[in-house]
Amino acid sequence: MNAVEIEQAISELAEQPFDSVEFPFQFLQAFGNKETTLKKLRTGNTNKSDLGGVLQANNIHIVVCAEGEVSSTLESIKNSLATKKAKAKYALATDGVMFEAEELSSEEQVACEFDQFHDHFGFFLGLAGISTVKAIRENSFDVKATSRLDRLYVQLLKENPEWAASERREEMNHFMARLIFCFFSEDTSIFAGDDLFTNTVNQMSERDSSNTHDVIGEIFRAMNTPIAERNEVEITRWADRFPYVNGGLFAGSTECPKFSKIAKAYLLKVGQLDWTKINPDIFGSMIQAVADDEERGELGMHYTSVPNILKVLNPLFLDELRESLEEAGDNARKLLNLRKRISKIRVFDPACGSGNFLVIAYKELRQIENEVNERREENGRKSEIPLTNFRGIEIRGFSAEIARLALIIAEYQCDVEYLGQKEALIEFLPLSSENWITCGNALRLDWLSVCPPTGTGVKHVAEDLFEETHEQFEVDFENEGGETFICGNPPFSGYNKQTPEQKADMAIVLEGKIQRWGKLDYVSCWLYLAASYCQKNRSKSAFVTTNSIFQGTQVPILWDSLFQSGAKIFFAHTSFKWRNLAAHNAGITVAIVGFTYEKVSKRLLMSGGKNDTVTVQAPKNINGYLIDAPSVSIDQRSSPLSDLPKMSFGNHPYFASQLIMNRDEAKAMVREDPSCEEFLRPIYGSKELVTSNPRICIWVTETDAEKAMDCKLLTERFAEVKSIRSSKIKDKTALKLAEKPFRFRDQFEATTSFIAVPQVTSENREFLPVSILGGASLVTFKCFAIYDSPLWALSLVASRLHWVWVGAVCARMRTDFSYSNTLGWNTFPVPTLTDKNKKDLTRCAENILLAREAHFPATIADLYYPNKMPENLRQAHEENDETLERIYIGRRFRNDTERLEKLFDMYSKMTANTAA
Numbered sequence: 001m002n003a004v005e006i007e008q009a010i011s012e013l014a015e016q017p018f019d020s021v022e023f024p025f026q027f028l029q030a031f032g033n034k035e036t037t038l039k040k041l042r043t044g045n046t047n048k049s050d051l052g053g054v055l056q057a058n059n060i061h062i063v064v065c066a067e068g069e070v071s072s073t074l075e076s077i078k079n080s081l082a083t084k085k086a087k088a089k090y091a092l093a094t095d096g097v098m099f100e101a102e103e104l105s106s107e108e109q110v111a112c113e114f115d116q117f118h119d120h121f122g123f124f125l126g127l128a129g130i131s132t133v134k135a136i137r138e139n140s141f142d143v144k145a146t147s148r149l150d151r152l153y154v155q156l157l158k159e160n161p162e163w164a165a166s167e168r169r170e171e172m173n174h175f176m177a178r179l180i181f182c183f184f185s186e187d188t189s190i191f192a193g194d195d196l197f198t199n200t201v202n203q204m205s206e207r208d209s210s211n212t213h214d215v216i217g218e219i220f221r222a223m224n225t226p227i228a229e230r231n232e233v234e235i236t237r238w239a240d241r242f243p244y245v246n247g248g249l250f251a252g253s254t255e256c257p258k259f260s261k262i263a264k265a266y267l268l269k270v271g272q273l274d275w276t277k278i279n280p281d282i283f284g285s286m287i288q289a290v291a292d293d294e295e296r297g298e299l300g301m302h303y304t305s306v307p308n309i310l311k312v313l314n315p316l317f318l319d320e321l322r323e324s325l326e327e328a329g330d331n332a333r334k335l336l337n338l339r340k341r342i343s344k345i346r347v348f349d350p351a352c353g354s355g356n357f358l359v360i361a362y363k364e365l366r367q368i369e370n371e372v373n374e375r376r377e378e379n380g381r382k383s384e385i386p387l388t389n390f391r392g393i394e395i396r397g398f399s400a401e402i403a404r405l406a407l408i409i410a411e412y413q414c415d416v417e418y419l420g421q422k423e424a425l426i427e428f429l430p431l432s433s434e435n436w437i438t439c440g441n442a443l444r445l446d447w448l449s450v451c452p453p454t455g456t457g458v459k460h461v462a463e464d465l466f467e468e469t470h471e472q473f474e475v476d477f478e479n480e481g482g483e484t485f486i487c488g489n490p491p492f493s494g495y496n497k498q499t500p501e502q503k504a505d506m507a508i509v510l511e512g513k514i515q516r517w518g519k520l521d522y523v524s525c526w527l528y529l530a531a532s533y534c535q536k537n538r539s540k541s542a543f544v545t546t547n548s549i550f551q552g553t554q555v556p557i558l559w560d561s562l563f564q565s566g567a568k569i570f571f572a573h574t575s576f577k578w579r580n581l582a583a584h585n586a587g588i589t590v591a592i593v594g595f596t597y598e599k600v601s602k603r604l605l606m607s608g609g610k611n612d613t614v615t616v617q618a619p620k621n622i623n624g625y626l627i628d629a630p631s632v633s634i635d636q637r638s639s640p641l642s643d644l645p646k647m648s649f650g651n652h653p654y655f656a657s658q659l660i661m662n663r664d665e666a667k668a669m670v671r672e673d674p675s676c677e678e679f680l681r682p683i684y685g686s687k688e689l690v691t692s693n694p695r696i697c698i699w700v701t702e703t704d705a706e707k708a709m710d711c712k713l714l715t716e717r718f719a720e721v722k723s724i725r726s727s728k729i730k731d732k733t734a735l736k737l738a739e740k741p742f743r744f745r746d747q748f749e750a751t752t753s754f755i756a757v758p759q760v761t762s763e764n765r766e767f768l769p770v771s772i773l774g775g776a777s778l779v780t781f782k783c784f785a786i787y788d789s790p791l792w793a794l795s796l797v798a799s800r801l802h803w804v805w806v807g808a809v810c811a812r813m814r815t816d817f818s819y820s821n822t823l824g825w826n827t828f829p830v831p832t833l834t835d836k837n838k839k840d841l842t843r844c845a846e847n848i849l850l851a852r853e854a855h856f857p858a859t860i861a862d863l864y865y866p867n868k869m870p871e872n873l874r875q876a877h878e879e880n881d882e883t884l885e886r887i888y889i890g891r892r893f894r895n896d897t898e899r900l901e902k903l904f905d906m907y908s909k910m911t912a913n914t915a916a
Ligand SMILES: C[S@@+](CC[C@H](N)C(=O)[O-])C[C@H]1O[C@@H](n2cnc3c(N)ncnc32)[C@H](O)[C@@H]1O
Pocket: 285, 302, 303, 304, 350, 351, 352, 353, 354, 355, 356, 357, 393, 394, 395, 396, 399, 440, 441, 442, 443, 488, 489, 490, 491, 505
């Protein structure tokens, strides 16, 4: 079940009379439990409760108790042995009058009257495997409203299929935006009389709802007509009670989709909610999912939490403003200057979605302004912060509309909070006609026109809030001396995932500006355009981005170019998981980067540790890898920078999968023709290496090719390879290799033994799971190899120092390291090693191998399982690191940051020497 379905089920359950016996089962059913599961719980088979309730293992312990005993019952549930044994996540007690629950790991609690429990359904979403951020749990109104609008939207599209077609979808979305405005207004006294909109629709609609669309249309028409003109256009009496709204929101066609009785019931249900509780930042993000066919029902899976938005806005400019406020104290002059400064701050989000970054920025600035007013004893003073200072570009029409609406609602709520309801109402209507959220492709628009940093553009008063893009940005802007902060969470897309349109966008922005731009992530375009904007103005930018632009080959391509233009990273939040309301909350890994051309102090923030605490550093410099080190870029090298043995690629079969087989196939082959055996060798890729489970390959060199041809089973396979390679008519290598179908493209092997390094490994391991293999073994291109290597090289590859270096400079695939010999090994800075150093490191490498052997037959995957490394192996690695790090700096490094700083420092010196 998705969150929308759960909300519906819980709301329906809340409407039923309380049944003390059935309630636990009904509750579980509402969270998606199937009838068979419930049946087993009813018969007691799986019910583990020791308190006469219902205990579902790994989920919840529910007890219905006697009246007045809810709190004590909740305590009993928490202390019950069965609760602990069954690893219940939640405890729930109710007597049908009161309702109390606790999420046992976080100790978060809910306590309310029974008939209000449905308001807390977000709290329990974990029961359905949906992990939620705290803000969602605490804002069930937004979840509920989205869920109900979602149902209404689906129902209306079902009843009005022509509105679902792409030509009318925009109109449908406008209609929804108008409805949201009406629901909000009828609960916040913007409309005179409680529930004026819902009640009017209800009263004036025919029983069969056949005229509901006309009723709503007439109300919309009234809101688009100034009071003085209403007689003339004959607005109906009951619609005349609605105010003139203007602002373009009700301009244009007032045609509405038709309503069945069901759709009307859904509409009334949305109206019953208390819209004063709307949270424009959260709600906006969620509601945009309603209009998106792929996301609908998921309640805005990609919801960005307020704390995450503040991770961008605080270091970008809010922290500094708060410091100024602190410093101003009660000094009236300083406070006045700060207020003036705030009123001229422009926030620009060029991929604004439903405007959540803008809304949060607006609300935070209003809060600071209010503090200024209070300190100056000017409480209740009208705000000087124009909404039009919060500018955005958004490609999706509905999101752009919601962004505008969310800002309007945020302004009203701030006015109510700081000026009082009466003043807020006076200020609110009619809405301004200015359009300051541009609907369009940010990569094809001129940002300076959308958000001109100073001066005035052509004053443009829109006829329609939804007017065409190219005219929207010409809003008057008196902003002499103001600052602009660019921020947001633009879309990411790796070079091999980009659509043709995105590739074309990239070409428009980056062609001729950045070399090798084709390898960059789509998000780089926003960084490039923001940098160009900042270069010309007094501006700073900060974006949430994929962490891939701070790794591997993208760093030299993007950051060298930005640094050369004079840009500096002034703050960064290194990689962290971006959690959201996703059913399977894998969470993507992102980083935040702030850059500018101004001279400002720097800050480096890092999340980590048990509670995801953030540590803050004041670095000298932040480079393109987001490390406090000189701005060097690590480019691929064909040979090692340090005095290290050569690391080669594994062997690529090159359209010759027939040369590789599993072990059973190999055994069968040998049984049938034992003469094949001498041509069979074990071969490892990344997976085979860490699971110690090689496949078998046919390995034939030029010298023994003739002999191999005598073996029929082999020649059959060679014939297949020849045929496949020959079919690759555009691939010269394949065609050439078709003449020698017995061989892999590469034929690297060791004489005695070799070090094998997997190409892909999970970042959750603490060390690279490197292995030593005998000379008979081979590796595919999914591994790298140091053939006939001295053993001390294993000590280096297996070290923490190498791990952090690879983590920083090589690319990643999701959360896996993607090892590269040219980027990771050949660039690895190592001091000159004396014979004694090599001897010591050899001993360390031997100890690691011996420690592993003690656990035979455990595989590398078992031994290096995150947090489960055997103690003797960890100890061997500790000694290895100790020995190696003493060679670098005479002591252990304090942490990975210090390791990286040293490595980058060495790298820049060593490459400078090479260049000299
Ligand atoms: C990751 S979302 C962030 C939106 C919002 N800040 C949030 O957290 O929900 C990226 C937004 O960029 C918009 N977008 C994608 N490509 C765009 C483009 N070329 N121009 C403008 N907006 C774009 C998407 O529609 C989406 O709303």
